[in-house]
Amino acid sequence: MKEIDYDKAEYVTNRKLENDDGEETGQIKMFSYDNETFHYQMTCPFCGHEFERSEELGSRPWWIECPECERSSNIKRIKDAAKKEVKNRAPDPSDVTE
Numbered sequence: 001m002k003e004i005d006y007d008k009a010e011y012v013t014n015r016k017l018e019n020d021d022g023e024e025t026g027q028i029k030m031f032s033y034d035n036e037t038f039h040y041q042m043t044c045p046f047c048g049h050e051f052e053r054s055e056e057l058g059s060r061p062w063w064i065e066c067p068e069c070e071r072s073s074n075i076k077r078i079k080d081a082a083k084k085e086v087k088n089r090a091p092d093p094s095d096v097t098e
C-alpha cells in the first residue's frame, strides 16, 4: 500500500474487523483524498486473505466483499473511528517535521 499523505487525505481509518465469533481476526486500512475514491488494504476476518483495492464507495453502510471467500464485511461506524483517529493524532508532536 502506498504511503498515505496525511496533509492531502480527507479521510483515514485503520480498524479491526470481527469474524462471526466477534474475534478481531481482520483489519482494514482505508483512506481517501477526495471522499469519493477510497483506497484500502484489508485482511479478511473470515479467511485471512489480504487484498488491496481502490474504488468509489457510495453512501453507507459499506459492504466490502472478500475476493477469496466472497463474504462481505460491513464497514460500520467508520466515521466515528475516523474522528477518534484524527483526535488522537492532533496533539502528536511526531507529526511536526520542522
Ligand SMILES: [Zn+2]
Pocket (backbone or CB within 6 Å): 044, 045, 046, 047, 048, 049, 066, 067, 068, 069, 070, 071
Ligand atoms: Zn475472505
